[in-house]
Amino acid sequence: SGEQPKAPGGGMSPAKAGASPAAPVPPRKPGKKGKTNTALNTNRMDLTPEQRAQLDPKVQAVVDTMSNEDVVRVAKGAGLDTNTYSPGETRVKIAEQLNARQDVVRIMNEAEVARKAGNTERAAELLKQAAEQGRAVRSQGTDLGRQLQARKIIANELDTPQQRVFKLLDEAGVNPDVYAKRFAGVDFTDFKQVVDAYRELVPAKAGQWLDTVRYNSMLSSPLTQVVNIFGNAQGVLGVAPIEKTIKGGIDSIAGLFGKERQYAAGEGAAYLKGEVKAVGKAAKAFMNALRGVDDYANQDFTDYNIPLATQGAGGKVYNALSFPMRVLDGMDKFFRTLAAAGEDAALTKRTSKGIALKGDRQSLLDQEAAYRVFQADSHIPGQGAALNAMDSIADLVMSGRNNKNPVVRTLAKFTIPFVKTINNINKQGNFEYSPLGFVNLIGKEDKVEGITRAVMGTAVFGTSALMLKGGDMTWAEPRNAEERARFRAEGKQPYAVKIGGKWVGFSKLHPAVSFPMAMTAALDDAFNKGEIDQSFIDKTLTGFAKYGNFMSDQSYAKSVGDTLGAIGGDKEAIARAVSNQWQQLIPARALTGWIARMTDDVERKVDTTAGYFDQQVQAFMQQYPGLRQKTPTRDYQGQPIAANNPVLNAFSPVRVTND
Numbered sequence: 001s002g003e004q005p006k007a008p009g010g011g012m013s014p015a016k017a018g019a020s021p022a023a024p025v026p027p028r029k030p031g032k033k034g035k036t037n038t039a040l041n042t043n044r045m046d047l048t049p050e051q052r053a054q055l056d057p058k059v060q061a062v063v064d065t066m067s068n069e070d071v072v073r074v075a076k077g078a079g080l081d082t083n084t085y086s087p088g089e090t091r092v093k094i095a096e097q098l099n100a101r102q103d104v105v106r107i108m109n110e111a112e113v114a115r116k117a118g119n120t121e122r123a124a125e126l127l128k129q130a131a132e133q134g135r136a137v138r139s140q141g142t143d144l145g146r147q148l149q150a151r152k153i154i155a156n157e158l159d160t161p162q163q164r165v166f167k168l169l170d171e172a173g174v175n176p177d178v179y180a181k182r183f184a185g186v187d188f189t190d191f192k193q194v195v196d197a198y199r200e201l202v203p204a205k206a207g208q209w210l211d212t213v214r215y216n217s218m219l220s221s222p223l224t225q226v227v228n229i230f231g232n233a234q235g236v237l238g239v240a241p242i243e244k245t246i247k248g249g250i251d252s253i254a255g256l257f258g259k260e261r262q263y264a265a266g267e268g269a270a271y272l273k274g275e276v277k278a279v280g281k282a283a284k285a286f287m288n289a290l291r292g293v294d295d296y297a298n299q300d301f302t303d304y305n306i307p308l309a310t311q312g313a314g315g316k317v318y319n320a321l322s323f324p325m326r327v328l329d330g331m332d333k334f335f336r337t338l339a340a341a342g343e344d345a346a347l348t349k350r351t352s353k354g355i356a357l358k359g360d361r362q363s364l365l366d367q368e369a370a371y372r373v374f375q376a377d378s379h380i381p382g383q384g385a386a387l388n389a390m391d392s393i394a395d396l397v398m399s400g401r402n403n404k405n406p407v408v409r410t411l412a413k414f415t416i417p418f419v420k421t422i423n424n425i426n427k428q429g430n431f432e433y434s435p436l437g438f439v440n441l442i443g444k445e446d447k448v449e450g451i452t453r454a455v456m457g458t459a460v461f462g463t464s465a466l467m468l469k470g471g472d473m474t475w476a477e478p479r480n481a482e483e484r485a486r487f488r489a490e491g492k493q494p495y496a497v498k499i500g501g502k503w504v505g506f507s508k509l510h511p512a513v514s515f516p517m518a519m520t521a522a523l524d525d526a527f528n529k530g531e532i533d534q535s536f537i538d539k540t541l542t543g544f545a546k547y548g549n550f551m552s553d554q555s556y557a558k559s560v561g562d563t564l565g566a567i568g569g570d571k572e573a574i575a576r577a578v579s580n581q582w583q584q585l586i587p588a589r590a591l592t593g594w595i596a597r598m599t600d601d602v603e604r605k606v607d608t609t610a611g612y613f614d615q616q617v618q619a620f621m622q623q624y625p626g627l628r629q630k631t632p633t634r635d636y637q638g639q640p641i642a643a644n645n646p647v648l649n650a651f652s653p654v655r656v657t658n659d
Contacts, residue, residue, distance in 0.1 A: 128180035221590035230653035274345025289330035382445025429515025433457035579619035
């Protein structure tokens with residue numbers, strides 16, 4: 001079954017099958033910062049001389065240098081009872097599991113040799129054996145895999161494309177005998193062969209095709225690609241180097257008071273130089289993603305990463321539908337590659353100054369890359385209490401999207417897409433690069449990082465407050481239809497700053513800039529429009545409530561904003577909220593809507609006095625050139641409101657309107 005015998009108290013038995021019990025290993029002299037460099041005696045482990053020779057340099061270098069905290073965390077993930085075993089024994093147990101993982105790699109290599117020799121029967125036997133042992137190793141816990149994978153040793157070898165595919169096949173309920181035989185002749189370096197074999201055993205479901213159509217519908221606009229590139233570029237090329245520079249300055253001040261240094265001066269410049277050098281590598285990552293050749297090498301490999309079809313009409317349809325998503329994914333990988341290279345250069349600068357890294361280098365690179373493109377994992381240890389609370393809210397949303405009730409699940413998916421991205425943007429804008437970032441210092445492990453980001457957001461908050469004094473910033477559009485028409489007729493737009501004679505939207509700027517600006521504008525609007533008898537606290541709370549409108553008005557959360565507006569009685573929001581649901585089923589809707597708006601010289605609206613069916617027909621027609629011109633115009637004082645810079649705004653990541 002692959003299960004290990006259990007020791008009293010829930011731990012693993014001290015005796016491995018066929019091996020002598022692992023005796024305690026005498027600890028060495030404790031190292032710095034709580035590290036106990038316990039010797040790893042591989043002679044006590046059930047290894048062949050060849051295995052021991054292969055394991056020694058890898059395991060000794062890694063397990064032996066784990067901090068006690070790392071050992072406890074890995075042990076828990078592996079199902080080891082730290083109350084039963086001493087730290088030295090626990091390290092030995094971890095090494096034993098490393099050996100089990102290496103065994104899987106060895107069997108997979110033997111299977112590949114058999115396949116190349118044409119002995120598919122032997123290859124099938126070995127693949128089945130590797131699948132079964134891989135399943136047993138996975139059952140020991142995921143934390144062990146993550147910890148060891150980050151150190152680029154045996155666990156990284158185990159997390160191969162083959163094992164990830166086998167894991168998905170296990171989850172799909174495919175018999176190991178069946179998939180081992182099918183994959184015995186598959187060359188795992190040929191992505192198409194892997195996909196064809198997988199889809200033969202696990203055909204794409206209707207729901208997966210539906211999701212592909214939905215995302216194509218929402219993401220097919222070229223402007224979406226422009227905004228994505230703009231957002232990632234701001235974070236990777238602008239915010240990150242600035243933040244690194246400020247961190248070094250703040251940390252140097254702390255060092256004057258005897259605090260241990262965490263960051264070095266000059267990391268920002270090093271980060272930027274590292275990015276410049278990695279442009280070629282980043283471009284290659286983009287092209288690989290566009291061609292779809294790196295999908296199953298991705299650590300986040302899931303059934304949804306696998307093409308739904310590669311052959312025939314189905315393959316052609318899937319390639320066409322998935323193209324916008326591949327471009328978005330490719331640009332994310334482009335900027336992730338730049339961010340990782342920048343971070344690597346910054347870490348090199350840091351260690352050159354004799355400053356120790358706080359964690360595994362590869363883990364730091366992966367975390368930085370994911371953070372800069374708003375794809376960070378949730379509940380990262382030490383991220384802060386406020387961020388943990390926001391992650392918990394996102395977990396609730398995801399529970400709705402994964403609900404067993406198909407009605408609840410479908411409504412949640414259609415109403416709240418892109419949960420991970422939205423959550424990461426809101427976390428950065430609300431409780432990191434913001435005056436509220438100081439609140440997140442509660443539970444924040446890296447205080448220097450927390451203070452740096454809060455200072456950056458507070459600086460933007462203060463600067464935007466000065467802009468408000470001159471009337472050079474707008475808040476949300478008025479809810480009243482007549483006031484809204486006048487607002488637009490004057491050339492204004494929501495969430496914008498006045499530069500010269502033009503209003504420039506700030507909502508597409510990086511959260512480090514847009515959210516503090518919106519917070520300033522929300523508070524100003526609440527104080528200026530509040531009742532005379534409202535207290536300062538009431539007006540402040542009203543301001544923060546208005547600030548919530550800014551988040552729901554963002555394009556990536558527009559369906560949420562329309563739903564809230566509909567609940568509040570906004571007739572136009574009601575029409576949009578309903579049409580948004582069913583129009584997600586129309587391929588390339590965002591693309592045709594983009595063309596329709598670019599080629600129309602006046603603003604349009606849905607006639608909310610018309611019947612329900614007519615409103616939905618009008619909403620549909622507005623997404624297509626030619627048909628759009630047959631829908632009602634948005635008027636002010638009896639005249640249609642002219643579209644403001646329709647061609648420019650079809651390509652500009654920030655909307656520009658003339659005053």
